[in-house]
Amino acid sequence: MPRVTPILRKARKALQDSNLVKALQSEITHELSSTPFQDDQSRSLGDFVVEWDSPQSQDVVLRRNCESGEEVAVSAVLGPVTYGKEGVFPRDVLMKVCLKKPGLSSMLQFDCGVFEGGNEGSQFDIHNAYYIQSPTCVSPSDYRGPLFSSLDPQLQDALKEYLVARGVGESLTNFLLHHLHKKEQGQYVNWLKKLESSVAKSE
Numbered sequence: 001m002p003r004v005t006p007i008l009r010k011a012r013k014a015l016q017d018s019n020l021v022k023a024l025q026s027e028i029t030h031e032l033s034s035t036p037f038q039d040d041q042s043r044s045l046g047d048f049v050v051e052w053d054s055p056q057s058q059d060v061v062l063r064r065n066c067e068s069g070e071e072v073a074v075s076a077v078l079g080p081v082t083y084g085k086e087g088v089f090p091r092d093v094l095m096k097v098c099l100k101k102p103g104l105s106s107m108l109q110f111d112c113g114v115f116e117g118g119n120e121g122s123q124f125d126i127h128n129a130y131y132i133q134s135p136t137c138v139s140p141s142d143y144r145g146p147l148f149s150s151l152d153p154q155l156q157d158a159l160k161e162y163l164v165a166r167g168v169g170e171s172l173t174n175f176l177l178h179h180l181h182k183k184e185q186g187q188y189v190n191w192l193k194k195l196e197s198s199v200a201k202s203e
Helices: 004-033 153-164 170-201
Strands: 049-052 060-065 071-081 091-100 107-116 122-132
Touching: 004 170, 060 170, 071 170, 091 170, 107 153, 107 170, 122 153, 122 170
Parallel strands: none
Antiparallel strands: 049 060, 060 071, 071 091, 091 107, 107 122
16 A cells, blocks of 8 residues: 555656657657748848758858958847737847958948838848957947937938848848748757657656
């Protein structure tokens, strides 16, 4: 009789584990059957090439060398979830664009937000524009520029056109929105599978 309690505890744990495995399997099936990002057509990168895109990381880094010798580097990661947001993509993309002229140590940095636009396209806004004297010795106290929204609207538009002329346009932002959401979904499914495997082994 003293073994009844341990046996019941073991049986209860086995039942709980079994229920968790079933819930995980159900979520995996749902994710694999619901693939709004998988079915979309592949997006063009234009003249950009992928420099970093580790399966374990959440970000992607792209680079382009212009004919003038100017270097353009783009890093992007998904932003926070926006609840109640309509459209295919539940999250915006946080994009950082750095531009460096040949022979100069200084560079320009633009912090941008990429979001879903109309007609299955995308758009981007500039949040901040910085001038960085040297990327190797940046101090938090350095003045890097005014609040972008405080700039003259014509200057804001001109800075955006400056980025578009260097390949930061709809083709690139479409790729980032699609690729990062697809990547996150794959990472989530892999996490679910690892969790299911771990729980199933302990049954």
